[in-house]
Amino acid sequence: MAARAKLKMASPEPKSLVPFTRESLEVMEQHSTKKPSEEEKDLKPNCGLEVGKELPFVYGNLPQAMVSEPLEDVDPYYTNKRTFIVLNKKRTIFRFNATWCTLSPFNSIRRATIKILVHPFFRLFILVSVLTDCIFMSMTDLPRWGPALQNTLLGIYTFEILVKLIARGIWAGPFYFFGDSWNCLDFSVTLFEHISRYSPLNFTSLFRIMRNLRILKIIPLNQGMKSFVGILIHCLKKLAVVIILTLFFLSVFSLIGMGLFMGNLKHKCLRWPQENETDMLSNRTGNPYYIRETENFYYLEGERYALLCGNRSDASQCPEGYVCVKAGVNPDDGYTNFDSFGWALLALFRLMMQDYPEALYHQILYASGKVYMIFFVVISFWFAFYMASLFLGLLAISYEEEKQTATEKYKIDQEFQKSLPELQEEKITAETKTIQIEMKKRSSTSVITSLDASDDATINHKEVSELEKSRQRCPFCWYRCAKTLLIWDCSPCWLKLKEFVHRIIMDPFTDLFLIICIILNINFLALEHYPMSLESSNILSIGNMVFIGIFTTEMMFKIIALHPYGYFQVGWNIYDSLIVFHGLAELYLTNFHELAILRSFRVLRIFRLGRYWPTFKILMLTLCNSIVALKDLVLLLFTFIFFSAVVGLNLYGSNYKKYVCNINEDCQLPHWHMHDFFHSFLNVFRILCGEWIETLWDCFKVAGQLSCIPFYMMVILIGKLLILYLFLALIISFGSYKPATTEENDEAKNLQRAMARIKKGINYVLSKILCKKQNVLEETMDNVSDVYVKENISDHTLSELSNTQDFLKDKEKSSGTEKNTMTENESQSLIPSPSVSETVPIASEESDIENPDNKEIQSKSGDGSSKEKVKQSSSSECSTVDIVLSEEEEMVYEHEKPKHLRNVYERRSSSAQISRGPKEGKIWQNIRKTCCKIVENSCFRCFIGLVTLLSTGALAFEDIYIDQRKTIKILLEYADMIFTYIFILEMLLKWMAYGFKAYFTNGWYKLDFMVVIVFCLSLIGKSREELKPLVSIKFLRALRVLSQFEKMKVVVRALIKTTLPTLNVFLVCLMIWLAFGIIGVHLFAGKFYECIDPTSGERFPLSEVMNRSQCESLVFNESMPWENAKLNFDNVGISFLSLLQVATFNGWITIMNSAVDSTDVDMQPNFENNIYMYCYFIDFIIIGLFLPLTMLIGAIVANFHKHKIKQGGSNIFITVKQKKQCRALKKLIYKDSQKQVLHPENKFQRFIFDLVTSRVFNIIIMTLICFQAITVMIQSDEQSPQIDTALFWINSVYVMLYIGECVLKLIVFHCNYFTSGWNIFDFMVVVFSITGLFLPLMVGYYLVSPSLVQLILLSRIIYILHPEKGLKLFHNLLLPLMLSLPALLNISLLIFLIMFIYAIFGMYNFAYVKKEAGIDDMSNFETFGSSMLCLFQVTIFAGWDGMLNAIFSSKWSDCDPDKINPGTQVRGDCGNPFVGIIYFVSYIILSRLIIVNMYIVVVMEFLNIASKKQARTLSEEDFRKFFQVWKRFDPDRTQYIDSSKLSDLAAALDPPLFMAKPNKGQLVAMDLPMAVGDRIHCLDVLLALTKRVMGKDLSMEKVLSEMESGFTLTNTFKITYEPITTTLKRKQEVVSATIIQRAYKSYRLRQSDKNTSDTHMIGGDREVQAIKEDSYIDKAEGVSIIQSQV
Secondary structure: OHHHHHHHHHHHOOOOEEEEOOHHHHHHHHHHHOOOHHHHOOOOHHHHHOOOOOHHHHOOOOOHHHHOOOEEEHHHHHOOOOOOEEEEOOOOEEEEOOOOOOOOOHHHHHHHOOOOOOOHHHHHHHHHHHHHHHHHHOOOOOOHHHHHHHHHHHHHHHHHHHHHHHHHHHOOOOOOOOOHHHHHHHHHHHOOOHHHHHHHOOOHHHHHHHHHHHHHHHHHHHHHHHHHHHHHHHHHHHHHHHHHHHHHHHHHHHHHHHHHHHOHHHEEEOOOOHHHHHHHHHHHHOOOOOOOOHHHHHOOOOOOOOEEOOOOOOOOOOOOOEEEEEEEOOOOHHHOOOEEHHHHHHHHHHHHHHOOOHHHOOOHHHHHHHHHHHHHHHHHHHHHHHHHHHHHHHHHHHHHHHHHHHHHHHHHHHHHHHHHHHHHHHHHHHHHHHHHHHHHHHHHHHHHHHHHHHHHHHHHHHHHHHHHHHHHHOOOOHHHHHHOOOOOOOOOHHHHHHHHHHHHHHHHHHHHHHHHHHHHHHHHOOOOOOOOOOHHHHHHHHHHHHHHHHHHHHHHHHHHHHHHHHOOOOHHHHHHHHHHHHHHHHOOOOOOOHHHHHHHHHHHHHHHHHHHOHHHHHHHHHHHHHHHHHEEEHHHHHHHHHHHHHHHHHHHHHHHHHOOHOOOOOOOOOOOOOOOOHHHHHEEEEEHHOOOOHHHHHHHHHHOHHHHHHHHHHHHHHHHHHHHHHHHHHHHHOOOOOOOOOOOOOOHHHHHHHHHHHHHHHHHEEEHHHHHHHHHHHHHHOOOOOOOOOOOOOOHHHHHHHHHHHHHHHHHOOOOOOOOOOOHHHHOOOOOOOOOOOOOOOOOOHOOOOOHHHHHOOOOOOOOOOOOOOOOHHHHHHHHOOOEEOHHHHHHHHHOHHHHHHHHHOOOOOOOOOOOOHHHHHHHHHHHHHHHHHHHHHHHHHHHHHHHHHHHHHHOOOOHHHHHHHHHHHHHHHHHHHHHHHHHHHHHHHHHOOOOOHHHHHHHHHHHHHHHHHHHHHHHHHHHHOOOOHHHHHHHHHHHHHHHOOHHOOOHHHHHHHHHHHHHHHHHHHHHHHHHHHHHHHOOOOOOOEOOOOOOOEOOOOOOEHHHHHHHHHHOOOOEEOOOOOOOOOOHHHHHHHHHHHHHOOOHHHHHHHHHOOOOOOOOOOOOHHHHHHHHHHHHHHHHHHHHHHHHHHHHHHHHHHHHHHOOOOOOOHHHHHHHHHHHHHHHHHHHOOOOOOOOOOHHHHHHHHHHHHHHHHHHHHHHHHHHHHHHHHOEEOHHHHHHHHHHHHHHHHHHHHHHHHHHHHHHHHHHHHHHHHHHHHHHHHHHHHHHHHHHHOOOOOOOOOOHHHHHHHHHHHHOOOOOOOOOHHHHHHHHHHHHHHHHHHHHHHHHHHHHHHHHHHHHHHHOOOOOOOOOOOOOOOHHHHHHHHHHOOOOOOOHHHHHHHHHOOOOOOHHHHHHEOOOEEOOOOOOHHHHHHHHHHHHHHHHHHHHHHHHHHHHHHHHHHHHHHHOOOHHHHHHHHHHHHHHHHHOOOOEEHHHOOOOOHHHOOOOOOOOOOOHHHHHHHOEEOOOOOEEEEEHHHHHHHHHHHHHHHHHHHHHHHHHHHHHHHOOOOOOOOOOOEEEHHHHHHHHHHHHHHHHHHHHHHHHOHHHHHHOHHHHHHHHHHHHHHHHHHHHHHHHHHHHHH
């Protein structure tokens, strides 16, 4: 309806095109002087008539005389705007101003410039010029004619600016030249270029940088890119608050880092001089106790920087002969430290962006201790996650808003297009009427007129036929020629052959054969490896030729069967033919070594699976449509990367060559620099991938800090914004993905038919062999499946079930809300399925039914008259209580159950059944009842949960030191036995209580059973030496935690629901990776080998060693090792691992460097010999990582949204109790925690009360906190003692001021002061500040750090986040996180459990691995704590490649398998590469999957809150906010305020109740009741504002009545006054009184004029004049009052 209204307002009946004349301008000026009507005020610009769009054909044909000529504006919105439009040949709309600072529209010069400007060739000419300029800007060495071309381009740009200036006019308004910011940029660049060229001053460097802005000129030349820039600027406005919050947190954490780590990274292990070395060292340094020479520091093997150390017990310790002193510079050439606020901010920004965090992480742990791991967990996990969620959430909201506006515009355009035929018909009828009238008038020329009308009709038919022809892709003659030549149906013999071949090629088994061939061909492609024997190579080559023959035969048969014309009409057939032609061409070109790259195109055969795979087809179509829709955004991203690369080249290119020795000891350019455009482009691409800190350090060395930081921040922030927006757009587009179930092509159906025939044949053969009829078998299977189809409510006892049923019936009668259905197996099994269920009462705490209110219970009974029947199956016999059957269950058991199966069940006798004898049955039933009561008892469940936690926690003590702790080892062995017996006993009790069938149909009980088996196997493994490897499976014991805690179960179920349906999408992504893996094998197999110098560990230069034979012939003490890189592309398996490291951006730089340096097989690599191999990895990151990731996450989001809707919109990761806690949390967030205190009667206390509760006092405290933070910011390491003294006294002043604030509040609030958590926090800060201020003076600064007081005082900075007194901007950003906390807590618990399990597994398998690469003294698997540190690194994708490299050391050359490890019987320090790969890959996939769901939870919460705001609904929080604002205007709680305060009250409210000023007219129109003294009641105001927001309907009236009744119940003490008037009546009274006063004054004035004579004195005249002036003033005041109120 709104769209239609807009259509009517902005798009009335289209008028024909009219030339813009002087009369048009006069009419426009006359119309603009008039006051606009209400309809004209409501008009909005028509989105279909915007600048840059094509004029709709409803406005008629465009005559040649009107092309590039001024026309009257067709959009009614611009009727009064003094504008006109110009159309070019393509009907593109250009809008110009007719007046103000411009030539007349009728001036010949301006008309000529307008014609030039609107001509399509002019735009194309400028675009070609800009692209040419871009090419030359990317060149480092220009040709000789380069300067001349640059001068020519400058002339072109100058001419363009002059044309635009004359055509548009010099002004800053809309449609003027300077009204467009792109024109301003273009003008400033061109002007500066002229100044730099012709100025005597040297502006060369600045000129080159400013000239780079010319690249951005591409954006306004593309309307789509220009619109996306506007969208992103709009997003930035929304993200401004997030950016401020990010800077706030970064500053706070930087200040904390300064207080904790300032100067610590300078601590190094220094060689302490011996007695005989004192003289020598004194002569060197002059100080024997403080040696500055770097050669005296302790270095680890292969490390560039000295070993860091600390004085804490958990920090790194120095070896013997060395002491830990503060000396030298900070790590990374001094760029990594916390010695000042700037460096600390850079370090924290690096941690937030997750760039090389493991290095900083290790440095801090080495220098300060492992306890500061908490700091990194908070920064790297919580802070980085929260900030990323904020940006993603707000960008998702912005994208949804833009999508909604685009949808509305599309609807308007559709309605506009729908109205075109009607308007065209009206035009035709009007034309026919005019023709008829003319025919009547001109009877003499009737024949000519009829001929003209017939000609018009034929012309219309021709236009229609031409339109149909234009829609064809090719000319019509081509279609006729193709049908003649490419449809072969000339010979009857040929037709018979065609029919025969058609039957063969369309047979289902043919498609089955082809899909088998495709899969076999993929396997053959994946079998290639290095080194490969000649026999294997021949087999693969023969197989390749066989498959080419098969595919060629298939193509030929299909061409025969379908004709060439029909064959090439199908896209997949064209793709198949290209693959065949490529295979044939490859066979003929195998001898050409230069064309060996053609082998890589074999991977295209993999994607032939898409023909038989509907999921692949849907995903590819969705991807193509999304890329087409977002092509302008992709172009914008590429433009920005190109611009950044050129800017980097011009800024730092020469510096990299000039100061190359600063970054490389050999004075050679490294792999990553900006000396040329290609490397600059690669550097920018690397920055956007998240790896920027190392290249920034190099930039510091060659160009300085002030120059590099702005450039890098620009690339990171703008580039990340573009990538995130594109990423979200693709995810939302893939969010509409649905599994392919309905749409299937013929090939997929043929596969199903073939499989059905095979199954039918197998069943027939089996039936013949077994001498049974197939129908009997099918009937038996159906009946067996029917036995298991039972509707039930699990996990509850019978009393709970009956109560739940009664409650649900009452709820169904009272409310008509929909309830979600849930089957038994969905509640009992890990994987939801609607088919299998069992009727066993399970303990309520183990129930998977989260919310009984939302479940539809199938078993229904009447009001007490229905018959109850008991199930007679084994499960019911084993039950301790009778279960009522529903009508559907009776039908299943009594009618559908086959007789022979009933007899089988009746004859069955086992320990799990009740005996038919009455006495034995009662005994057995009592035993079962007792067991059921035990297992359902809450104490028993708590006991089992406690034992589970103890048994899991005991695993953490089994580290490498367990053999040295004999007592703990013995205790753990006995504990294992006790735990095993307890769990066995619990299992037996549940078997007795529930029966075997019920126990083993529950997924969680199956898990418990598996854990019991693990316990038993581990005990058996301890008893025998040959079974000792069984002990290593003890880590699986921790899985039992999943089944014991409901929060874990909820998360696991939710993850299964959201991820399992995406298996098809995952396989598609895996197929893309397989293609890149095979290409990698073709390109790099066997080329990563190199000859290593064992002394230096570096590669021999090509001048010394050229190939493998020369390397092996070099003999010093032994032959040189010809080593392969640990991660390479020698086979598909290792290729997958290498690609995973590239995808996680860990170790990818080393892999890319090896690929770029590779030459050939058995050849020594050379520096950047194959530089364009970077393109392979860029393509993989875009096609193999970015796009598949969007597919996968989009599918997960779709499943998450679907299951969330099924649960009524509630979060699927929280339990029922947590849902209630979320509602309570919302109330707690908006609730004023401090008890309201009345005004004190004492004047002094009242003065203090007004002071501390005033907004000014709050602002003063906030300002004081900010100044205190600034005081900390100005500190630095090794500052002078005078600054230390000054800071001590400044901190003392802050402490005194905070004490004064605390004392003032205590005087006013007394004990109520401690009812607020914020006040308690302030009091604790004051107490600790006083302690921290004086404690160092008593015990010394060595024991208590002087920065302690500053950190304590700094903690008050979180006061800014106070929901009431802090900045309100942050409140809306913190709310989604607070509401998502329960779900995030549940998911975090699951992550911790997975980390725990993997940590234990790592301790069992990698505890003794040699310490090298990523495994060192801090990060290792020796103890549980160190293992958790390693896994935390892997969780954030930090340094897992180094750990895997250490585990890869499994050869004699890398490790010692016989090494004796002290304190244990384990020998060797080698790793197991296979186990290591599985370990890290599985953990990365699991952790990433869970973390993705964490992001989805928070982002969906953002979208949920945003959708509620757009729905114009009021929540309980809005009402609380209203009353909180009301308290400020009614501090005495009278429930009334003066009517004069009403305007301020409405302006102080939060949206949606907010009313911006001026609002007095709107408030008067609400007609609010007023009591004595012009006072208004709070409920009347709230009801009126609620009506204004939600409108008027029947449901609204109910809401208002409920609000009023609820208010009267909660406020029984309300002071009631009868309303004597309303705001509207009072206003009418005021206006009436004003009119009466004005009339009376005018009457008195007339009377005084009559009584005055002509000969009055001058003084009398002055009095009369004064009276007149007063009357005129009164009149003016009255008129102004009326106007303001109206």
